[in-house]
Amino acid sequence: MTVQTTYTLLSLLAFGCSPTMVHTFQDRMHSEGVDATALAIDNTPADVGVKYLFLRAWRSPHIIVAIQNSAFCYLTYRPTPELLEFAQEFAEDAIKYGVEIFIMIDDNKYNFSSANVSSNVRLLQMSSEKCLQHNYQKAINTGGTWRSITSWDKSLLYFSVLNQNYSFVWLSEEDVFIPHVEVFRSLHQLYSNSSDLIVPHHTVNYLGSDGTWFWPMATGKFLPPWSASMVNIVGLSRRMLKGIDDFVQWLGEVPFHEFFFNTLVLHLNFTIVVPLELNTVEYANAYLYEDVRARPNNLWHPIKDHIKAKKWRQNLTNESLQYNYTFEWSHLQKLCDKSDTIKSMEAYFNDTLLRFEKIKRQLSINMHHLWRKRFIGLAQKCQKQNASQQLISFVSQLADHAYKLPEPLLPNLVNRKSAEHIKLEREINETKRAIYQFTTNSSTVTDLRRHAGGLIRKLRWEIRREYFEEEKLRNQTTTTTLSSSSTTNTNISRRSLTIKLITASIQVNTTTRNRQFEKVHTHDDYQLFDRIKNSTKIFVEASGSLVTYKFRQSINGFVLNSEYAALPVNFRNF
DSSP: OOHHHHHHHHHHHHTTOOHHHHHHHHHHHHSSOSOTTEEEEOOOHHHHHHHHHHHHHHTSTTOOOOOOEEEEEEEESSOOHHHHHHHHHHHHHHGGGTEEEEEEESOTTOOGGGOOOOTTEEEEEEOHHHHHHTTOOOSSOOSTTOOSSOHHHHHHHIIIIIOOOEEEEEEEETTOBOSOHHHHHHHHHHHTTTOSEEOSOEEEETTOOOSSTTGGGGTTTOOSOEEEOOOSEEEEEHHHHHHHHHHHHHHSSOOOHHHHHHHHHHHHTOOEEOOGGGTTBOSSOOOOHHHHHHSTTOOBBOOOOHHHHHHHHHHHHHHHHHOOOOOOHHHHHTHHHHGGGOSOHHHHHHHHHHHHHHHHTTSOHHHHHHHHHHHHHHHHHHHHTTOOHHHHHHHHHHHHHHOOOOOOOOOOSOSSOOHHHHHHHHHHHHHHHHHHTOSSOOHHHHHHHHHHHHHHHHHHHHHHHHHHHHHHHHHHHHHHHHHHOOOOHHHHTTOTTSEEEETTEEEESTTTSOTTSEEEEETTEEEEEOSOGGGEEEEEOOOSSOEEEEEEEEETTEEEEEEEEEEOOSOEEO
């Protein structure tokens, strides 16, 4: 225990708390409850007496919690026997690399004694009243018959506030299929130490356009840009969880989770990664065993038949024992030279990718980085030798299969804030600070939250107005330059004032902000490897006239050439 923690506990004694209450507080800080296999989080007599001091001290900067382990928590209404069986196997492996397994159970009538699991699997339950006390509600609620409080709200509260002993936390719905325990181990070890948010997708709504999907629910909660993803499974760092709780406390609820996590990480300037291992997490898709067999290191959603999932895991294990897959770098190095002799490129690519997928989960973190470097070098070599675009694209995909780099930071929407912008920004921050002064909800807090939401709506429109004014000026500047200069398109393409929409990703001012790209120079032509590929999309809106954008042609996200195009300024989904 740190000196700061000791002082806090002594302060509780001085405040009149009994030793029993202090011990309760201490236990909450250093464990998840009195019973590791059946943790029910509800009001106890000790909680009532120490609740206020516990919450204030827990969030105090003087509390330093030793963080060593990570956590993985399944979210379920009522666990099936197959889920409990796999969770047990999962826990026995995960404990070897510092990950503890939890299951958050929605049904508070579920009897823990019926679960045949060891103490390695922590079963959690929480009352709706506990969530309401802390404002954790509506995480997956989109109106209608959706319940306001589910295992999403409960698990976010638990790991954000009640149990801060984990440096990284995974939340996963029960129908996310993990083919083998080693699959998760590889994913976790590769990305959790360097990422704040790990998600399957990253769809950016750059200007905060609210006419489609569930975007209207973001209005009054976030300023643009917004972003979204399927989050049937998500990885969250400790500082991301802290950011989540701060946001929930001023808003009074959890925003819809599919845009909450991605948008929050943008505004906090935290690190987000979109591993290819998660690109098979979809809203609804009918997967076959052959799909899983071809991508054995991926996680899959939805697989709701747990009996089938168990059978697939066994089949994959049996196949891995029967076949000895190898992946020879020396053979791949000659790919650029012999590409013309390959009869079926698609079959060759599929076989090569399968071989790499079969061996990559056994690689160390350093080897993953090394393989990415090798593949990028090979792509550069192939481009210099004028190999086919299809081949270059494939090799660049292999680089992302080895290790996916974080998503780049987005540029500022506006460069010069108006006086109105600055005023609204200040009022929003002051209102939030006022909300944080209250420890409980009240009519005053409700009014402050409503006021903050109104200010955010006003500032959103002001930002959009500023953006279009700056865009108009940029277009005028570009038009003037084009009419007065004979500069070639190659030189014009390097202007830093042009917004560049790159197929399925966004980069602005690439000439000056190219650290997220890996440069390739072929004679006088400036070309880039776009490492975002299909993981990132962008929504753009404009009004009044044509807007000139710069595009780069690409195949599967691999950037090759550039050209100008004038587009209608209506809302577009790229």
